[in-house]
Amino acid sequence: MTPVTQAIKPPSPVARPKEPLDPVYFQIRDLVYKVSGIYQPEEKLYLLADGCGRRMKQLGSRSPRDYWDHLTANPSRDGELRQLLNEITIGETCLFRSQAQVDALRKVILPELMADKTRQIVKKLRIWSAGCSTGEEPYTLAMVLMEESEGRLKGWQFEIAATDLNDRSVETAKAGLYGEYALRNTTDYFKRKYFVPAENGKLQVRQEVKKLVTFNRVNLQDDSKMLFMKGMDLVFCCNVLIYFDGVSKSRVIGHFFNNLNFGGYFFLGTSESLLHLNDQFHLIHFPGTIGYWKPSLSGAKP
Amino acid sequence: MTASVAENIRERVARIETTPAIPAVLVPLLKVLNRPAEDVDINEVVRLVSYDNSIAAQCMRMASSPLFGLAQQPKSISSAVVSLGLHRVESILLTCCMGHAFPMKSWPLEPAAFWRHSLGCAMVCRRFSEQIGSPETEKAYTAGLLHDIGIMANCVAFPGEFALVVQRAREAQQPLFDAELSVMGFTHCETGQVLAEQWGLAPEIFQVIAFHHDVDHASAPRGLVAIVHLSDLLCRMRDLGYGYYECSKVDMIADPAWAILKQEYPELERIDLARFTFELDEAVAEISEMVRMVLGSSAS
Numbered sequence: 258m259t260p261v262t263q264a265i266k267p268p269s270p271v272a273r274p275k276e277p278l279d280p281v282y283f284q285i286r287d288l289v290y291k292v293s294g295i296y297q298p299e300e301k302l303y304l305l306a307d308g309c310g311r312r313m314k315q316l317g318s319r320s321p322r323d324y325w326d327h328l329t330a331n332p333s334r335d336g337e338l339r340q341l342l343n344e345i346t347i348g349e350t351c352l353f354r355s356q357a358q359v360d361a362l363r364k365v366i367l368p369e370l371m372a373d374k375t376r377q378i379v380k381k382l383r384i385w386s387a388g389c390s391t392g393e394e395p396y397t398l399a400m401v402l403m404e405e406s407e408g409r410l411k412g413w414q415f416e417i418a419a420t421d422l423n424d425r426s427v428e429t430a431k432a433g434l435y436g437e438y439a440l441r442n443t444t445d446y447f448k449r450k451y452f453v454p455a456e457n458g459k460l461q462v463r464q465e466v467k468k469l470v471t472f473n474r475v476n477l478q479d480d481s482k483m484l485f486m487k488g489m490d491l492v493f494c495c496n497v498l499i500y501f502d503g504v505s506k507s508r509v510i511g512h513f514f515n516n517l518n519f520g521g522y523f524f525l526g527t528s529e530s531l532l533h534l535n536d537q538f539h540l541i542h543f544p545g546t547i548g549y550w551k552p553s554l555s556g557a558k559p
Numbered sequence: 560m561t562a563s564v565a566e567n568i569r570e571r572v573a574r575i576e577t578t579p580a581i582p583a584v585l586v587p588l589l590k591v592l593n594r595p596a597e598d599v600d601i602n603e604v605v606r607l608v609s610y611d612n613s614i615a616a617q618c619m620r621m622a623s624s625p626l627f628g629l630a631q632q633p634k635s636i637s638s639a640v641v642s643l644g645l646h647r648v649e650s651i652l653l654t655c656c657m658g659h660a661f662p663m664k665s666w667p668l669e670p671a672a673f674w675r676h677s678l679g680c681a682m683v684c685r686r687f688s689e690q691i692g693s694p695e696t697e698k699a700y701t702a703g704l705l706h707d708i709g710i711m712a713n714c715v716a717f718p719g720e721f722a723l724v725v726q727r728a729r730e731a732q733q734p735l736f737d738a739e740l741s742v743m744g745f746t747h748c749e750t751g752q753v754l755a756e757q758w759g760l761a762p763e764i765f766q767v768i769a770f771h772h773d774v775d776h777a778s779a780p781r782g783l784v785a786i787v788h789l790s791d792l793l794c795r796m797r798d799l800g801y802g803y804y805e806c807s808k809v810d811m812i813a814d815p816a817w818a819i820l821k822q823e824y825p826e827l828e829r830i831d832l833a834r835f836t837f838e839l840d841e842a843v844a845e846i847s848e849m850v851r852m853v854l855g856s857s858a859s
Contacts (some may be wrong), residue, residue, distance in 0.1 A: 296837040300844070364806045365730070530833030540832050541797040542809040547833060550810065 308344035357545030388497030392430025433462030672802030679799030709751025
């Protein structure tokens with residue numbers, strides 16, 4: 258598909274008080290989307306420009322146009338793209354990163370999954386946070402499920418598998434210690450209920466929350482390991498696939514699809530898309546967020 | 560719906576009064592919009608835009624919004640027609656007129672939310688039809704803008720009943736359409752049809768108003784109804800709904816409207832829905848800005 262944004266909304270003096278951006282950034286935005294599926298909305302384009310600026314400084318490139326050549330023509334373009342993706346996704350993780358995703362989970366998805374499982378004897382939900390980094394996402398999910406278990410999910414069992422490629426991230430995640438920045442979206446209600454004060458003004462996730470999450474080091478490209486992650490109701494994989502090339506990305510997405518139960522859901526980051534890499538998933542719109550659905554066996558509509 | 564209910568709707572909608580300056584422009588404008596493009600006289604449109612000074616001034620301001628495509632405010636109406644094209648100027652005039660057509664005091668639904676949805680839907684319809692290669696992009700805009708006129712009719716002609724509908728929809732976080740059915744027994748699709756007849760709207764716009772919640776029953780060609788149906792769903796999922804959280808989910812590709820549209824426009828399959836959605840988000844701020852402009856002081 259041809260880039261279309263400029264047609265729907267060309268640079269506007271109203272939306273952007275700063276000086277107009279070099280049009281090259283629109284090209285870079287399209288390139289980033291094409292290789293990673295990450296879409297930088299226009300109001301965040303200056304962040305992309307900042308990221309490019311830092312890279313340009315490192316490389317000593319003189320203009321955005323010159324940097325564009327690094328991203329495209331230069332023999333090191335794959336490496337440079339990866340560096341840029343690092344720049345723009347850095348510092349993105351925090352607890353309760355996407356309220357729209359949490360709402361969709363609580364209000365739409367959990368009631369639906371429960372209805373699907375009414376006939377099962379053991380009431381159980383399995384969730385996988387793939388590429389969990391330092392644990393923000395799986396702990397958020399655990400807290401949300403604990404909240405729900407006081408109501409409609411009473412008596413249900415949960416298992417949250419959290420995996421990451423990076424050993425150090427996994428160790429940090431296990432400790433469950435978070436500072437102000439990681440907690441910027443966490444309400445006082447959740448802070449009081451699910452954390453205990455720790456040193457240096459940090460908060461530590463309570464033991465009951467930790468008990469719901471199992472952390473492991475897993476390489477998503479390790480096909481044999483991926484086979485052991487079966488029977489998931491939900492898979493979250495945020496800003497991880499962006500680093501894979503097209504072929505490996507397709508393969509990993511295929512694993513996620515196979516590991517999901519029929520009727521299960523797959524979530525990416527809020528501005529991330531599957532592109533056209535998998536046509537078995539259905540793209541589903543929830544209020545303010547999108548997810549991907551593995552159609553149920555009955556073929557019934559969601 | 561019984562005959563007496565239908566009669567009641569007809570009677571109450573017939574009593575809706577529009578603000579005085581509007582029919583003088585709106586009624587002839589709707590006639591112009593019904594005409595095939597080659598029969599439309601540019602001077603006629605320019606005359607309609609110029610009829611009322613405040614409407615003309617507002618149209619010129621709207622023309623300079625990024626949503627309509629000009630970087631600067633045009634110097635004259637004729638120059639707006641030259642740079643934007645006749646159809647787009649008609650769209651602007653229609654948007655402007657509709658924003659002033661009814662008194663908006665004491666609506667049960669927040670007028671700004673309603674207009675954000677209507678204008679948002681119009682924009683998405685136009686964008687959608689561009690992407691699937693439909694030649695009638697401005698018609699899609701008009702259809703999106705007018706698809707919910709029945710909700711305006713409900714606000715004005717059935718204020719008490721519709722207030723209960725809105726309350727029910729908010730509490731149950733359900734679609735307005737469902738709440739209308741359970742509270743009133745009829746919906747904005749019925750009241751909209753009556754209004755569409757009164758205004759003499761084009762048959763395909765009538766189809767959109769009557770069947771955007773029930774695409775299967777629209778009469779062929781159903782492509783336009785399908786575009787509006789899908790755009791409406793998308794807007795309600797992306798911060799361009801009626802101003803409350805609607806607890807639902809949408810599988811656009813499994814929707815019957817998708818299949819209908821695909822028959823007419825095979826290009827549909829190539830659409831990147833995720834990106835389309837992200838781009839829609841970018842337009843939300845601009846749409847809100849335009850709603851403020853259109854409503855001005857007429858919404859409280």
